[in-house]
Amino acid sequence: MTLFRNAVFTAAAAGLLAGLILAALQTYATVPLILQAETFENAGAQGHDHSAMASEPASDDAGAPGAAAVTHEHNEEAWAPADGFERFAFSVAVNVLSGVGFALLLVAVSEFAGGISSWRQGMLWGFAGFAVFTLAPGLGLPPELPAMPTADLFDRQAWWIGTVAATAAGLALITFRGSVLFSVVGVALIVLPHIIGAPQPTSHASPIPEDLHHRFVVAVTITNLIFWMALGGIVGIVRHRFLGQSRNLGKSFA
Amino acid sequence: MNTASPATGVVASSASRTAQLSLVALLGLFVVGFLGFSHLDVVHNAGHDYRHSMAFPCH
Numbered sequence: 001m002t003l004f005r006n007a008v009f010t011a012a013a014a015g016l017l018a019g020l021i022l023a024a025l026q027t028y029a030t031v032p033l034i035l036q037a038e039t040f041e042n043a044g045a046q047g048h049d050h051s052a053m054a055s056e057p058a059s060d061d062a063g064a065p066g067a068a069a070v071t072h073e074h075n076e077e078a079w080a081p082a083d084g085f086e087r088f089a090f091s092v093a094v095n096v097l098s099g100v101g102f103a104l105l106l107v108a109v110s111e112f113a114g115g116i117s118s119w120r121q122g123m124l125w126g127f128a129g130f131a132v133f134t135l136a137p138g139l140g141l142p143p144e145l146p147a148m149p150t151a152d153l154f155d156r157q158a159w160w161i162g163t164v165a166a167t168a169a170g171l172a173l174i175t176f177r178g179s180v181l182f183s184v185v186g187v188a189l190i191v192l193p194h195i196i197g198a199p200q201p202t203s204h205a206s207p208i209p210e211d212l213h214h215r216f217v218v219a220v221t222i223t224n225l226i227f228w229m230a231l232g233g234i235v236g237i238v239r240h241r242f243l244g245q246s247r248n249l250g251k252s253f254a
Numbered sequence: 255m256n257t258a259s260p261a262t263g264v265v266a267s268s269a270s271r272t273a274q275l276s277l278v279a280l281l282g283l284f285v286v287g288f289l290g291f292s293h294l295d296v297v298h299n300a301g302h303d304y305r306h307s308m309a310f311p312c313h
Contacts, residue, residue, distance in 0.1 A: 001274060153293075
């Protein structure tokens, strides 16, 4: 299990750093917009409920059959970090954990392809991660602010996961198969989820100003871009300390 | 490390290599899936700003 251990160490080191970068970026770029959106949410009739859910079936969360009757105000029943430092601290912790999670995926997949040999190659891998996890799902399901109307949560999660899987598979076919046929199939796979289409809310009427949402979409996209480029670059830098020399040295890309 | 392993061990280590890297990927999927997709209220609330900021389907 040496390889497993070394791959996990690589991912932990890179994910920790990139996660901290992501937390810092979110604190300045996205969280203020979320807090601003919550003022619209709280101004609504339903208190700090994610009132957009009123249009959703009971599948939202908790899975309790009675949840629908009790309304969706899960935040008032379940524990939540207190606003301010506690909320910030939990966000940082979750960001670091997720940095490690995405790093585990990036390291595993890139090791199958021979390993990332340099920070520049790593940044290309990072851009692929950004395309798979942010760009592709974000086309059909743009980043949401609290209080925005949404389609059923489960449907959206299923479309999100399918889109990520199809985009990753499509990119892999194009990059590693080197034949026209596979490349065409790869492009088709990337396009397919968007032909199927993401689940949309019945009405897009939203208490959130269009301008605020647009700024949020840009902020989310750019912070994720920086996170992924940093993650890939850092993996490229730290990898050889844990996993030895890459078999990809000398290849110009991927 | 396997890149340095002698050629005689290549076949055997290739299967184990696949298994170990798959395990790494599974661990990553579990972490990301739990943080981004768990329907547990506590997980949702703890990572609320993160989920929105990563454009995970939320609420």
